[in-house]
Amino acid sequence: AKKLGRNTFQFYQPEMNDEAQERLRIESALRNALERNEFVLHYQPQVDLESGAIVGMEALLRWQHPELGMVPPARFIGLAEETGLIVPIGAWVLRTACLQARALQDAGFSGLRMAVNLSARQFAQPELVSTIAAVLEETGLPPAALELELTESLFMHDVAQGVHLLHELKSLGVALSIDDFGTGYSSLSYLRNFPIDVLKIDRSFVNDIATDADDAAIVVSVIALAHNLGLRVIAEGVESEEQLEFLRRHGCNEIQGYYFSRPVEAGAFQQMLQDGKQL
Numbered sequence: 001a002k003k004l005g006r007n008t009f010q011f012y013q014p015e016m017n018d019e020a021q022e023r024l025r026i027e028s029a030l031r032n033a034l035e036r037n038e039f040v041l042h043y044q045p046q047v048d049l050e051s052g053a054i055v056g057m058e059a060l061l062r063w064q065h066p067e068l069g070m071v072p073p074a075r076f077i078g079l080a081e082e083t084g085l086i087v088p089i090g091a092w093v094l095r096t097a098c099l100q101a102r103a104l105q106d107a108g109f110s111g112l113r114m115a116v117n118l119s120a121r122q123f124a125q126p127e128l129v130s131t132i133a134a135v136l137e138e139t140g141l142p143p144a145a146l147e148l149e150l151t152e153s154l155f156m157h158d159v160a161q162g163v164h165l166l167h168e169l170k171s172l173g174v175a176l177s178i179d180d181f182g183t184g185y186s187s188l189s190y191l192r193n194f195p196i197d198v199l200k201i202d203r204s205f206v207n208d209i210a211t212d213a214d215d216a217a218i219v220v221s222v223i224a225l226a227h228n229l230g231l232r233v234i235a236e237g238v239e240s241e242e243q244l245e246f247l248r249r250h251g252c253n254e255i256q257g258y259y260f261s262r263p264v265e266a267g268a269f270q271q272m273l274q275d276g277k278q279l
């Protein structure tokens with residue numbers, strides 16, 4: 001047995017392969033990461049296609065590990081989900097993002113929306129709504145300035161319960177968006193019943209819009225569908241001028257992607273606002 005953290009013992013079995021060892025290593029390190037302040041949020045601007053101005057940002061989690069370096073979420077979110085650690089981590093994300101949004105307001109940048117990703121585990125917590133209410137109260141952020149990003153997979157198990165929860169969240173005054181739209185299951189049937197505000201078109205559809213007629217057709221249809229339902233549409237993963245022009249031509253409301261900016265640290269994000277960076 002090897003002592004890894006104050007309360008954590010990990011047993012390495014000789015037959016365990018490298019991948020399993022890596023998982024164990026990351027899992028036990030994850031347990032300590034919050035206490036040790038190793039998480040940071042980066043912020044990626046969301047830009048309005050009509051005005052060209054930054055209208056919001058998505059908070060994206062990063063783990064600054066002392067030995068592993070900057071660990072991207074793809075390497076630990078799944079494990080955090082499985083172990084349930086995503087619940088306290090997610091609460092930290094929510095609070096930190098709201099504090100940052102409030103700080104930007106206080107610095108004179110009002111009217112921005114802060115988008116925060118919610119995981120399935122968080123969504124299944126009975127105290128989710130009260131946690132969010134408490135964070136809004138504590139930070140003094142107007143609820144309308146917070147947007148929660150949900151994925152279709154959250155509703156796989158119990159659609160009725162999911163809809164109920166959405167209405168409760170909605171009643172806090174926050175905005176709700178469906179992330180990775182088009183990659184999940186029952187994409188269309190539930191849209192009527194869900195009190196959502198935004199569809200985020202998944203990057204995989206945006207990728208080839210300039211060259212693939214099918215992807216282009218899907219994106220055009222999703223924009224029309226969203227608008228017919230009174231929803232805003234954000235396209236994510238926009239990397240090129242061609243993609244941008246296509247989305248603009250078809251009336252997409254906002255874009256997010258490397259074309260405008262990668263996710264950046266809080267300071268760099270505020271600098272972008274200060275500089276009045278425009279599309």
Ligand code: C2E
Pocket residue numbers: 044059060061072073074077086090093117118119179180203236237238239256257258259263
């Ligand atoms: P997502 O919610 O779909 O976030 C968008 C991802 O696309 C981010 O990756 C972002 O950096 C990346 N991206 C943005 N623009 C472009 C682009 O133009 N091209 C390409 N190739 N990629 C782009 P990131 O930050 O690595 O996050 C990956 C995923 O991890 C997120 O996907 C989300 O599912 C999850 N995640 C990140 N932060 C959190 C969090 O705080 N809580 C939860 N539950 N999940 C999170």
Ligand code: CA
Pocket residue numbers: 058117149179
């Ligand atoms: Ca997201």
Ligand code: CA
Pocket residue numbers: 179180200202203236
């Ligand atoms: Ca997404």
Ligand code: CA
Pocket residue numbers: 180
């Ligand atoms: Ca995604």
